[in-house]
Amino acid sequence: MTKGDRHNLFLGLLFVSPWLIGFVVFMAYPIFASLYYSLCHYSVLADPVFIGTKNYTNLFQDSVFRKALTNTLIYAAMALPLNMLVALGLAVLLHHPIPGRGLFRTMFFLPSLVPLVAIAILWSWLLNTEYGLVNHLLSLVNVPPIDWLGSTQWSKVSMVLPTTWGVGGMIVIYLASLQEVPQHLYEAARLDGARFWRQFWHVTLPLISPVVYFNLIMTIITLLQVFIIPYIMTKGGPARSTLFYVQYIYDTAFRFLRMGYASAMAWILFLVIMLLTLIATWATAKRIYYSAD
Amino acid sequence: MRIFRTHTAVPDSESESIYQILRFLLLLFFGIAFALPFLWTVSTSLKPLSETTKMPxxxxxxTTIYKAEINGxxxxxxxxxxxxxxxxxxxTEQFPADVDIAWVRPHGSEVAYRAVPKKNLELQGRVIDFRWENYVGAVHAIPFWRYTKNTLWLCVLSVFGTLLSSALVAYGFSRIQWRGRDQLFLLVLATMMIPFPVIMIPLYSLFRGFGLIGTMVPLWLPTFFGNAFFIFLLRQFFRGxxxxxxxxxxxxxxxxxRIFWNIICPLSHSALIVVAIFKFIETWNDFLAPFIFLTDQEDFTLALGLQFFQSQHGGTDWHYLMAASTLVTLPVILLFFFAQRRFIxxxxxTGMKN
Structure with missing residues (x-):
């Protein structure tokens, strides 16, 4: 290492030192502490007491934990395809010039800026059984009132709709990537007689696939950590049908002060996220096209 | 917006123009669907309470207005x-127990209501009635100004901390060549994968050890040590x-x-503004961290205050809840209209170069 190299190393580390310190204090330490707590009985009021893997073995016996996990997975399985399709679909519809395009784009994007607390409150009003707009609109086409938030078969669907309303960020990301698709490829496809659907399937989708993958992973991570919307709209009810994973962690840690048990749950959540990310990566690996540059 | 280059799509057949019409109708349908919740919120926020539960x-x-007869x-x-x-x-007069009583006053006035037997009321019609005073009521009930002050203060600290630290770190990761730089940067990216629930319990106990639970410190202090996502964003920009x-x-x-401060920062002001806007909105909307770290009602942020208000009045005062939600959302929407291009x-x- 030359003197210049050493000097640069020193300078580089100096500039990144805020992150290094923050990483150690606010990330690395909490990760190890969380791992340790997950092996402890810990109420935060007293020092943690080591109990080995008991928290983890208890989790597998805990029917509420299983309920929270399956609820979250079912919810994600409903919301993920819907949100991905709506976002990509609207972006494709918006991509080419059309009257009112700017207005439509603003309309689709604005809901994603609304604070989640406000989203949850206004959707619980929209989905109100007696006075809500959704049931009113359904009644215009002769659908009897649906007990959106009070029945176990609809409660999870009610948590999906607010997130679909907020896909505007994804739409903007898709629009930017659609812009990058070289125009001559469409012209070539058109000369070959490819219509809209085949153009989309053989030109658009492969070229924006890295962005689809990015949105897919981000959506999975966000959906599995949903907290505010069910917490405000139903508090986990009815019959725990909207008790989702992070709410159970929150309740366990901060209401029942079982921090060790909650830490174990948080680690399982991390593993589930990792696992699903890996599955998504593996499932899409062959279809993702990275351009040469 | 300039970044959306438009290109002319020439409809080359009749089916193309049918497709165009279909596309427009679909967009119109979804556009209305996305707009309705906003309109519904604002509409409810301006209604008298009795009108919020009127069907259809x-x-x-x-408001419905009546002719009433009081003492002739x-x-x-x-x-x-x-x-x-x-x-x-x-x-002043005692109505017999079997007489149903309602309370009336001239429409639009602030005077006290007077009792009148229901049989003396005669339906007169419906008039348009915007209840702006719902907003006054919501502002007092939350309390809006106190929480706005708390939230703005937190936003200022967080935006300042994020800008300063993330720009410095991004500079170190992009404009200086040093051994191990790119490997360490992978670690920065990896931290984005850690869900907040994994670290929130140790953070809580860490801040509790310093007696900082119930203060704003746990919310803004970490922003002074760089944010992986914004470091990533600025590094992309600096490299260009x-x-x-x-x-x-x-x-x-x-x-x-001096190179950082006098050359790179001025050249990157557009990226820095993007970071500032994003961080502002993230802080304005954040819920889980304030929910865990703030204990005193006096210190609540707007998002937290709104949730607290909802937990007490949910299911009844829909006009106040909608007015409050509108007030909390409005600054972010206004910010969007002022800085639309930066947003987009x-x-x-975000989605590029992954």
Whole structure:
């Protein structure tokens, strides 16, 4: 290492030192502490007491934990395809010039800026059984009132709709990537007689696939950590049908002060996220096209 | 917005134009679907409480007015309260127990309600009635100004901390060559994968050890140590600045700090503004961290205050809840309209180069 190299190393580390310190204090330490707590009985009021893997073995016996996990997975399985399709679909519809395009784009994007607390409150009003707009609109086409938030078969669907309303960020990301698709490829496809659907399937989708993958992973991570919307709209009810994973962690840690048990749950959540990310990566690996540059 | 280059799509057949019409109709359908929740919120926020539960609902807030007869005098265009309102003059005459009573006052006035037997009321019609005072009521009930002050203060600290630290760190990861730099940067990216629930319990106990639970410190202090996502964003931007600009300065003996501060930062102001806007909105909307770290109602942020208000009034005062939600959302929406282009650029950058 030359003197210049050493000097640069020193300078580089100096500039990144805020992150290094923050990483150690606010990330690395909490990760190890969380791992340790997950092996402890810990109420935060007293020092943690080591109990080995008991928290983890208890989790597998805990029917509420299983309920929270399956609820979250079912919810994600409903919301993920819907949100991905709506976002990509609207972006494709918006991509080419059309009257009112700017207005439509603003309309689709604005809901994603609304604070989640406000989203949850206004959707619980929209989905109100007696006075809500959704049931009113359904009644215009002769659908009897649906007990959106009070029945176990609809409660999870009610948590999906607010997130679909907020896909505007994804739409903007898709629009930017659609812009990058070289125009001559469409012209070539058109000369070959490819219509809209085949153009989309053989030109658009492969070229924006890295962005689809990015949105897919981000959506999975966000959906599995949903907290505010069910917490405000139903508090986990009815019959725990909207008790989702992070709410159970929150309740366990901060209401029942079982921090060790909650830490174990948080680690399982991390593993589930990792696992699903890996599955998504593996499932899409062959279809993702990275351009040469 | 300039970044959306438009290109002319020439419809080359009849089916193309049918496709265009279909596309427009689909967009119109979804556009209306996305707009309705906003309109519904604002509409409810301007209604008298009794009108919020009227079916079928009306989009324009209205009130029913009545003709009423009190002690032989006729009152025209009176508004009616079917339950005893707070602001009322108790009747001097005693009504018999079997007479149903309602309370009336001239529509649009602030005077006290007076009792009248229901049989003396005659339906007169419906008038448009925007209840702006719902907003006054919501502002007092939350309390809005106190929480706005808390939230703004937190936003200022967080935006400042994020800008300063993330720009410095991004500079270190992009404009200086040093051994291990790119490997360490992978670690920065990896931290984005850690869900907040994994670290929130140790963070809580860490801050508790320093007696900082119930203060704003746990919310803004970490922002002064760089944010992985914004470091990533700024690094992308810094890397795009040509080396010639800084090499010349380096030969002239400029220190790295002066290159950072006098050359790179001014050149990157658009990216820095994007970071500031994003961080502002993230802080404004954040819920889980304030929910865990703030304990005193006096210190609540707006998002937290709104949730607290909802937990006490949910299911009844829909007009106040909608007014409060509108107030909390409005600053973010206004910010969007002022900085529309930056928003779109910033979000577009997010999905790129992954």
């Amino acid at each position: 609902p009306e989009w324009l807030p209205r 005098t006729q009152i025209s265009r009176a508004e009616v309260s079917w339950t005893p309102p707070e602001n009322r003059i108790d009747p 600045i040509p080396d010639d600009l800084t090499d010349a300065a380096r030969i002239d003996g400029c220190s790295e700090w 650029e910033g979000i577009s950058m």
